Amino acid sequence: MGPVRLAVIIGSTREGRAGEEIARWFVAQAAGRDDMTVNLVDLADYDLPARYTAEPTDAIRSFVREVGLADAFAVVTPEYNHSFPASLKQAIDYAYDEWQAKPVGFVAYGCRSTGLHAVDQLRTVFTALHATTVRDVVGVDLLRGEPSPECADQLCQDARVLLDQLTWWGLALRDARAARPYVS
Numbered sequence: 001m002g003p004v005r006l007a008v009i010i011g012s013t014r015e016g017r018a019g020e021e022i023a024r025w026f027v028a029q030a031a032g033r034d035d036m037t038v039n040l041v042d043l044a045d046y047d048l049p050a051r052y053t054a055e056p057t058d059a060i061r062s063f064v065r066e067v068g069l070a071d072a073f074a075v076v077t078p079e080y081n082h083s084f085p086a087s088l089k090q091a092i093d094y095a096y097d098e099w100q101a102k103p104v105g106f107v108a109y110g111c112r113s114t115g116l117h118a119v120d121q122l123r124t125v126f127t128a129l130h131a132t133t134v135r136d137v138v139g140v141d142l143l144r145g146e147p148s149p150e151c152a153d154q155l156c157q158d159a160r161v162l163l164d165q166l167t168w169w170g171l172a173l174r175d176a177r178a179a180r181p182y183v184s
């Protein structure tokens, strides 16, 4: 069925956000791999309703379509007050079936904790959506100026590990969904 289709989701929509550069750095780490194709999903491009609605708008449909097309996800998230930003939760909640039985990994960043509190909370959310979060995380320390040339080796290695896990789970779960539809 071809390479894993990885969606890299930029979770922050803040003006002047650090997230876009970090997401582009991560996408570059996947370049040249023949086991995956990468699609950058920038939440700032979707005019998702701030007040939750079950009535799908064009923006909701378009975002949900991207989630449905992906086999695996890398969520690029900052830490806001020991959690993840509201823009990300708002978007996550607009899809449901489309997350199921798919792997989710995290590229997290912050000023004190490299975003690990945000990741802990996102694991709970994705478990509720029947997604599978993978073990290893890429943690970017903004106070150290990462991703900088000095830290590139370690971060690139962390990115490789995450991409390998997403590929393994992406292929395994895609085969499993094809063999037997997931029932929640």
Ligand SMILES: Cc1cc2nc3c(=O)[nH]c(=O)nc-3n(C[C@H](O)[C@H](O)[C@H](O)COP(=O)(O)O)c2cc1C
Pocket: 012, 013, 014, 016, 017, 018, 019, 020, 078, 079, 080, 081, 082, 083, 109, 110, 111, 112, 113, 114, 115, 142
């Ligand atoms: C509302 C808010 C709360 C924050 N809380 C934390 C925090 O709890 N831990 C942390 O490490 N950094 C925290 N930060 C710093 C952010 O991680 C940092 O500003 C980062 O650049 C935000 O991501 P963004 O620029 O992509 O929006 C906070 C930033 C904001 C705006």
